[in-house]
Amino acid sequence: MTWWILDETHDPARTSWVESANGHRDFPIQNLPFGLFSPAGRSPRIGVAIGDRILDLAALADAGLVPDDLADACRDDTLARLMAIAPQRRAALRRVLSDLLHDDNRRGEIEPMLHVAQACELHLPTRIGDYTDFYVGIHHANNIGRQFRPDNPLLPNYKHVPIGYHGRSSSIRPSGVPVVRPRGQRKPPEADAPVFAPTARLDYELEMGVWIGTGNELGSPVPIADAAQHIAGFCLLNDWSARDVQGWEYQPLGPFLSKNFHSTISPWVVTPEALAPFRVAQPERPEGDPQPLPYLSDADDRAHGALGVTLEVWLSTQAMRDAGLPPHRLSTGPATNMYWTVNQMVAHHASNGCNLNTGDLLGTGTISAPVREGYGSLMELSEGGKSPLSLPSGETRTFLEDGDEIVITATASAPGRATIGFGECQARILPAR
Template sequence: MTDQTHSPDLTSWVKSANGHADFPIQNLPLGIFSVGTEGPRAGTAIGDKVLDLWAVAELGLLPRADVVPLEDPTLNAFFALPKETRVAFRARLSELLSDEQYRDQVEPLLHDAADCTLHLPARIGDYTDFYVGIHHAMNIGKQFRPDNPLLPNYKYVPIGYHGRASSVRVSGESVVRPLGQRKAPDEDVPTRGPSRRLDYELELGVWIGPGNDLGHPIDIADAGDHVAGFGLLNDWSARDLQGWEYQPLGPFLAKNFHSTVSPWVVTAEAMDPFRKRQAPRPEGDPAPLDYLHDADDQARGSLALELDTFLLTAKMREAGDAPHRLSKSAAEHMYWTVAQIVTHHASNGCDLRPGDLLGTGTISGSDEESLGSLMEISQGGKTPITLPNGETRSFLEDGDEIILKATARADGAVPIGFGECRAVVMPARA
C-alpha cells in the first residue's frame, strides 16, 4: 500500500523538511492557513514552511481535477474526492517538492510557518465521539462500578454519542471554563457555577472523506476509502457536570462547550506505512459481529502512533519552564479500529459527509504512565499529582494549557508527526 512518496530515501529541496520531527516530505499534511490580510486557503506543511496550494494550482502544476476543491477555504471539497484522486494529488505534490526542476516556480509560494495563521480544516457538519479506548473505559468504570466496570454491550458494539460540531475549535483558541449544574455526593441539591472538575481527553480525530448516501451502509471492506485523514482531538470534559447530567441520556453540557482539534490533517495515504495488526482480543472476548469483521482490517487496521500529553501551568509559563509530560499513550490501545467505527456509524443507513469529524474517545494505555485524562491520573481527584515546580493538580485550573502531540513510527519508514493540539483554560464567564 506504500509508494514512492513514502520512501525513506526521498528528500526535499525545502531543506528544513529533511529530518523535520513532524513535517518531512513523507508527510505532506493538509490544512487551511492565511497570511496577513490574505484570506484563508489550502496549504501543506513542509518542514518549517507552508506551501500555498491554490497558488500552485494557478500555475497549472496540479491535476485539473484537484484545482476546484482548492478554491474552497476549507478542505471539505478535497475530502470528497475519490481516494484514487487524492493518491494522485499526493504523488504530484511530492514530486513538486522533491524534484529540483520545480524549485524556481514553487519556492516563491512558500511561507514561513511562523507567519501563518492556521484555521479549522473543514466545515464540520456533524461530530461523533466514540469510546474505543478500553483501558479508559475500564478505569472510569471502576470509579463508579468497581465490580462491573464495563457494561455488557461494550465488547459487542462501538459505543458513541453525537457531539456538538459548532463548538469544535482549532488548536490555539482558548477554552472557557464552562458553567453548569453540579452536585457533589455530599450535597443535597445541585448548584450552578463554574466546573470544579475540568478535564482533558486525549483522542484521535478522524476526518471523513466521500461518505455515503442516506440509507446506504458502508461495508467494512470499503470503510478505509471514506477516511480522508487524521488529527489530534481534545474533547474537554466537565466531570462534575457530567456526573450529574449524564443519566439517563448521556453527555450534554459537560461535553458540548469546546473541543479542540489540531490544524493539520495527516492524510490516510500518509499513514499507510504505519498501519499494523489490530491487537488480538483477550481470550473469552466475543468476536466482532460479521458486519464489523474484515480480515484485512484486522491485519492492518491499527496505527503505530505514539500519543503524548503535556501540561503547562500559568506559573510554569511565567518561570519559563518546559511543559510537563502527563502521559505517553498509543493508538494501539483502541479496542475498535477506525474502519469499525466508520462502518458501525453508517450501519443503520446514517449518511456520513465530507468533513464530518469522528473522535475515538480517550485513548489510555494499561499502565499509570499512559493514562489519557486527569480523571484517571488523579483517580477522580483522590490522588493529586505533584508537578516538578511543586504545584499539584487533580483537575485543570485557570491558566493551565494542555498540549497534545503525536508521532507515527515504524521500521523502515521516516517518522511523521501531527503537529500540536493545544489550548489554555480561561476563567468562566458569568
C-alpha cells in the same frame, strides 16, 4: 485497498529542497498534510505543511501545476472538495506535491509559493457538519468504570458494539483557541441540591479524530471492507470534559453540557496515504472476548486496521511558564490501545443507514492504557481527584486550573520509515465568564 500502495513518496531517503523539512518531527516530505491557512492580511486558502513552511495550493493551481481535475478544489477556501475526492486522485495529488518539493530544479518556481508557518493563522479545515464521539479506548473505559463499579467496570454491551454519542460540531475549534471554563449544574457530594457554577473538575481527553471523505446515501450502510474508502484523514482531538457536570447529568441519556462547550483539534489533515507505512495489526482480543458480529468483521482490517502512532500529553501551568520551566509530560501511549478500529467505527456509524457526509468528524474517545504512564485523562491520573499529581514547579493538580495549558502531540513511526507527526493540539484555560 488504495491506501496500501507504497510508492516513492514514502521513501525514507527522499528529501526536500525545503531544508527545514528534512528530519522535521512532524512534517517531512513523507507526510504532506492538508490544512486551511491565512497568510498575513489575506483570506483563508488551502495549504500543505512542509517543514516549517506552508505550500499554497491555490498558487500551484494557478500555475497549472496540479492535475486539471483537482485545480478548482485546490483554489477553494475549505478542504471539503479535496476531502471528497477518490483516494486514487488524492494519492495522485500527493505524488505531484512530493515531486515538486523534492526536485531541486523546481525550487525557483515553487519557493515563492511557500509561507512561513509561524506567520500564518490556521483554521478548521472545513465546516464540520456533524461530530460523533466514540468510546473505543477500552482501558479508559476500564479505568473510569472501576472508580464506580470496581467489580464490573465495563457495561455488558461494551465488547459487542462500538459505543458512541452525537456531540456538538459548532464548538469545535482549531489548536490555539483558548477554552473558557464552562459553567454548569453540578451536585457537590456534601450538598442536598445542585448548584450552577463554574466546573471545578475540568479535564482533557486524549483522542484522535477521523475525517470523513466521501459520504454514503441515507439508508445505505457502509460495508466494513469499504470503510477505509470513506476516510479522508486524521487529526488529534481533545474533547474537554467538565467531570462534575458530567457526573450529575449523564444518566439516563449520557453527556450533554459537560462536553459540548469546546473541543480542540489539530488543524492539519494527515492523509491515509501518509499513514500507509504505519498500518499495523489490530491487537488480538483477550481469550473469552466475543468476536465482532459479521458486519464489523474483516480480515484485512484485523491485519492492518490499527495505527502505529504514539500519543503524548503535556501540561504547563502559568507558574511553570513564569519560571521558565518546560511543559511536563502527563502521559504517553500507543493508539493501538483502541478496542475497535476506525474502520469499525465508520461501518457501525452507517450500519443503520445513517448518512455520513464529507467533513464529518469522528472522535475515537479517550485513548488510555492499563498502566499509569499511558492514562488519557486527569480523571484517571488523579483517581477521580483522590490522588493529586505533583508538578516540577511544586504545584499539584487533580483537575485543570485557570491558566493551565494542555498540548497533545503524536508521531507515527515504523522500522525503516521516516517518522511523521500531526502538529500540536493545544489550548489554554481561561476563567469562567
